[in-house]
Amino acid sequence: DAGVIQSPRHEVTEMGQEVTLRCKPISGHNSLFWYRQTMMRGLELLIYFNNNVPIDDSGMPEDRFSAKMPNASFSTLKIQPSEPRDSAVYFCASSLGRGSIQETQYFGPGTRLLVL
Amino acid sequence: LAKTTQPISMDSYEGQEVNITCSHNNIATNDYITWYQQFPSQGPRFIIQGYKTKVTNEVASLFIPADRKSSTLSLPRVSLSDTAVYYCLVGGGRDTGRRALTFGSGTRLQVQP
Numbered sequence: 001d002a003g004v005i006q007s008p009r010h011e012v013t014e015m016g017q018e019v020t021l022r023c024k025p026i027s028g029h030n031s032l033f034w035y036r037q038t039m040m041r042g043l044e045l046l047i048y049f050n051n052n053v054p055i056d057d058s059g060m061p062e063d064r065f066s067a068k069m070p071n072a073s074f075s076t077l078k079i080q081p082s083e084p085r086d087s088a089v090y091f092c093a094s095s096l097g098r099g100s101i102q103e104t105q106y107f108g109p110g111t112r113l114l115v116l
Numbered sequence: 117l118a119k120t121t122q123p124i125s126m127d128s129y130e131g132q133e134v135n136i137t138c139s140h141n142n143i144a145t146n147d148y149i150t151w152y153q154q155f156p157s158q159g160p161r162f163i164i165q166g167y168k169t170k171v172t173n174e175v176a177s178l179f180i181p182a183d184r185k186s187s188t189l190s191l192p193r194v195s196l197s198d199t200a201v202y203y204c205l206v207g208g209g210r211d212t213g214r215r216a217l218t219f220g221s222g223t224r225l226q227v228q229p
Contacts, residue, residue: 004159033217043160043203043219091159102148102207107159 004108018080023092030097125224138204
């Protein structure tokens, strides 16, 4: 298996622009997680899905952030409009999703976002 | 909530055994203890998970005392490639929610030659 796939790997944009990050989970995994990592705040959970349904989005910073999972093999995280403080590495992870939140998560390589 | 506390950083030399302890005084009955490893510019990677006593795999050992209020990740004979950040997570079961996904600050292990 190719593992969790994220695109783009790097993104540089200007403040105010829309940014869309993409994730393809491991085939057969039913849970998907979006994290954000910065030096100041560490690794933070933004939102997670189970069977394509958002379960907990309380970590989404504000209305500028939105996430969707239209099917089992694809998810997007959108920031609109982007701000410099959104600069971070965004990770997507997936797990089998059999019910336990403590299942092993498999992380993607991350998207390094820089908002100028 | 079962908050975890780990040392911010540790230093070691190649060939030594490294033990990283995580405190989780408020661990719940159904909680598991999971450790992840993160190399620079990569996502975290699962190392080991346990509930009680001792668990061992090809990478590490996890020691959990009877009261489960702490756990120790043991890395035998570390090498330079073990330089990474190590995270301890506590949670489990259907009702845990996001607290099981709180990575915290982790422990930055630096292995020197």
